[in-house]
Amino acid sequence: MEGMVAKNAGMPATPEDLINVDEVLGKYYDLVPDVNVPEERVIFGTSGHRGSSLKTSFNEAHIVVISQAIAENRKAAGITGPLYLGRDTHALSLPAWKTAIEVLVANGVRVRIDSRDDFTPTPTVSHAILTHNRAADGTQRFTGDDLADGIVVTPSHNPPTDGGFKYDPPTGGPAPAETTNAIAARANELLPNWKNVARVPYEQAIKSDLIKRFDYREHYVDDLKNIIDLDLIKNSGVRLGIDPLGGASVHYWELINEKYGLNIGLVNPEVDPRWSFMTIDHDGKIRMDPSSPYAMKGLVDRLNAGAWDQYDLVGGTDPDADRHGIVCPGSGVMNPNHYIAVCVEYLFGGNRPDWPAGAGVGKTLVSSSLIDRVAASINAKLVEVPVGFKWFVDPLFNGEVGFGGEESSGMSFLRFNGRVWTTDKDGIIPDLLAAEITAKTGKNPGQLHEEQVARFGQSWYKRIDTPTTLEQKQKFASLTPESMTDTTLGGEPIEQKMTTAPGNGARIGGIKVTTKNNWFAARPSGTENIYKVYAESFDSEETLDKVLDEATAVVDKALGE
Numbered sequence: 001m002e003g004m005v006a007k008n009a010g011m012p013a014t015p016e017d018l019i020n021v022d023e024v025l026g027k028y029y030d031l032v033p034d035v036n037v038p039e040e041r042v043i044f045g046t047s048g049h050r051g052s053s054l055k056t057s058f059n060e061a062h063i064v065v066i067s068q069a070i071a072e073n074r075k076a077a078g079i080t081g082p083l084y085l086g087r088d089t090h091a092l093s094l095p096a097w098k099t100a101i102e103v104l105v106a107n108g109v110r111v112r113i114d115s116r117d118d119f120t121p122t123p124t125v126s127h128a129i130l131t132h133n134r135a136a137d138g139t140q141r142f143t144g145d146d147l148a149d150g151i152v153v154t155p156s157h158n159p160p161t162d163g164g165f166k167y168d169p170p171t172g173g174p175a176p177a178e179t180t181n182a183i184a185a186r187a188n189e190l191l192p193n194w195k196n197v198a199r200v201p202y203e204q205a206i207k208s209d210l211i212k213r214f215d216y217r218e219h220y221v222d223d224l225k226n227i228i229d230l231d232l233i234k235n236s237g238v239r240l241g242i243d244p245l246g247g248a249s250v251h252y253w254e255l256i257n258e259k260y261g262l263n264i265g266l267v268n269p270e271v272d273p274r275w276s277f278m279t280i281d282h283d284g285k286i287r288m289d290p291s292s293p294y295a296m297k298g299l300v301d302r303l304n305a306g307a308w309d310q311y312d313l314v315g316g317t318d319p320d321a322d323r324h325g326i327v328c329p330g331s332g333v334m335n336p337n338h339y340i341a342v343c344v345e346y347l348f349g350g351n352r353p354d355w356p357a358g359a360g361v362g363k364t365l366v367s368s369s370l371i372d373r374v375a376a377s378i379n380a381k382l383v384e385v386p387v388g389f390k391w392f393v394d395p396l397f398n399g400e401v402g403f404g405g406e407e408s409s410g411m412s413f414l415r416f417n418g419r420v421w422t423t424d425k426d427g428i429i430p431d432l433l434a435a436e437i438t439a440k441t442g443k444n445p446g447q448l449h450e451e452q453v454a455r456f457g458q459s460w461y462k463r464i465d466t467p468t469t470l471e472q473k474q475k476f477a478s479l480t481p482e483s484m485t486d487t488t489l490g491g492e493p494i495e496q497k498m499t500t501a502p503g504n505g506a507r508i509g510g511i512k513v514t515t516k517n518n519w520f521a522a523r524p525s526g527t528e529n530i531y532k533v534y535a536e537s538f539d540s541e542e543t544l545d546k547v548l549d550e551a552t553a554v555v556d557k558a559l560g561e
Helices: 021-030 060-076 093-106 122-132 177-196 216-221 230-236 252-260 297-304 336-351 370-377 389-398 428-441 445-456 470-478 541-558
Strands: 048-052 083-087 111-114 149-153 162-168 211-214 239-243 263-266 313-317 324-328 360-364 382-385 401-406 410-413 460-467 496-500 507-514 518-524 530-537
Touching: 021 093, 048 060, 060 093, 060 149, 060 162, 060 177, 083 093, 083 122, 093 111, 093 149, 093 162, 122 149, 122 162, 122 216, 162 177, 216 252, 230 252, 230 428, 239 428, 252 263, 297 313, 297 324, 313 428, 324 336, 324 428, 324 445, 336 360, 336 370, 336 401, 336 410, 336 428, 336 445, 360 370, 360 389, 370 382, 370 445, 382 389, 389 401, 389 410, 410 428, 428 445, 460 541, 470 507, 470 518, 470 530, 470 541, 507 541, 518 541, 530 541
Parallel strands: 083 111, 083 149, 111 211, 239 263, 239 313, 360 382, 360 401
Antiparallel strands: 048 162, 149 162, 313 324, 401 410, 460 530, 496 507, 507 518, 518 530
16 A cells, blocks of 8 residues: 555654644645645646645635635536535544535525534535435435535644535535535636635524534435344444544444444544544655555554453554455454445345346446456446446436445445445444344454455455646546557466446546556556556466566556656
8 A cells, every 4th residue: 555664654643743733724725725836726626625733734815716606616617505514533624614604695695504503524515415315216416496515624644734625416426526626616707806705704603594404314224224234233332443544434323332332442533633642644745544554553553451351353544545455363453345346245245135137346447456357256347437336326226226335445335225335435334244244244354355366366465645736647547458558467478458448438537558467557646646556466466566566567657757
C-alpha cells in the first residue's frame, strides 16, 4: 500500500504530529484562495473537493462557491426535494457545514440536518436519499417532483488538517464526472468574487423553516435487519469489537446493540479532531485508515496485550464511516482485497438467494486478482470498472452487480431482497457482515482467507504512491496500450494492455497490463498530487518487485522523466 515507509510509521503520535485546531479553524476564514493558482482552485476528484485550510485549498471561499454551484446545478436539473446534509469529525467539517447552510438557505434549498446534532456517516446520507426517492412499489425514482440529493462534509480518512466536500445526486452515490466538472467550473467562475454570493447568517439560517431535522441514526439502524442477518449474529453470541477511529459512526453502535441485542463493544469511543490516539501511517502522517496496519497498530497492540479476551473479531471505520477494516486474532489487520474475496465467496455462495439471477461481482481494476479466481470458482460474473465508487452506482441499481468493492476498503452490496442499500461506500455493513460470516461458518474472515490461499494460491500485492505535479498528472491521459512496448512482464508474456475497463468500457485514466500471474496498473490520484502504481504477483515477492520496476519505467517514460 506504500512505497518508502516512514521511520515513525506505526508509532504513537507525538505532540509534534498533532494539529493546532485553532490555527486550522482560523485559516479557514483568514486565507483567501487565488483562482490563478492551480492548487487553490476548486478541484473535484472521485470524492468531491478536498484540501487544507493551511494550504489555502479548503477555505470559506471554496465552500461558499461550491455550495452556490450545487444550488444552481440542482435547480437546473429540476431537483426540488430536500438536500440531506451530513458531516464527519474533522475539525474543518463543522465550519464548512455551517457555511453550506448559509448559502443553501439563501438559495431557498430545503435542508435536512441531523436531529441529534450528531456526526453523520456517509452511508447514512446515501441511505436517506435513496429512501426518500423510492417509489411506493419499492423501485427507485430518478425523475419527477421532490427528488432529494445530498452533501457530506468530509475528506474521508485524510489527515486532521484536511477538509472535504462531496455532492451526492438523487442516485445517492458519488456524482458522475459531468456533474462534478460542471460544479467545479461554476465554482471557479464565482471564486474571484466569492463575497458577492448571497448568504443568510448562520444563526438566522439554522432557524429557517427550510431547515428540518432528520434522525439519520434511527432511520439507518432500523433498516440494517434488511441487509445483515442480525438474528444469526445475536444467537451465535459472536463478540464484535468496533473501533470507529474517532469518526462519525461512534454513536451508532450503541443503538445497533440496543435494537438487535448484539454483543458489540466499543474498543475506543474517543473523538478528538487532532486524532492524538492514532499511530502514524506509512508516510509519516496521521491518517485514519482502518485498513492500514500502520494506522491500526495501536489497536492491534492493545488487542494482543489482552483485549482479545473480550472480542472474537474487531471492525473499524474511518472518520465518515465509508471505509472499513477487519482485524482477526492471529492474522491482524486484513488486507481489503483479502476481505473482499472472503465476502464474495460468502455472499455469492448461497447466502443471498434472493439476489437477481446473474448479479455479478463488482471490483475496481486495481483490486486483487484473487477476487477474479474466487468469482470464477463459484461461476459469478466479474464486472471490472475504473477506480472510483461512482462506477458501481448504476450496476447496483440495475442488479448488474450484487456487490461492489474497492481495494481501498470501500464496499456496498444489495439488501436480502436484491434491491439497492446504498450507492456510496458503507463501512458499517462490512463490519457487521464479518460477524455474520463468523456466526454462519464458525470461522473468522482471517481463517477463511487462509483457506482461500490454500485453494487459489498466495499473491503479493503492493501500491506505491509517488509525488507528482498537476502537469504530470495530466500526461497520464496520453498513455495508450502502445506506451508499453515490452512483450513480457515479470518474466511472463503479456496477455492484455488496457486503458479502458473491461466491465464498462470507461477510460481508466492510466494503464493496466496483465499476464497469467502478474499485473500492474498506473493512474494519477484524483484528490492528491501523487500518482499510484499498483501491482500483484502470484509468483513471488521478488517477481512483484520486478513488476513494479518495469511499471515505474513505463510511467517515467510517459511522463518524460
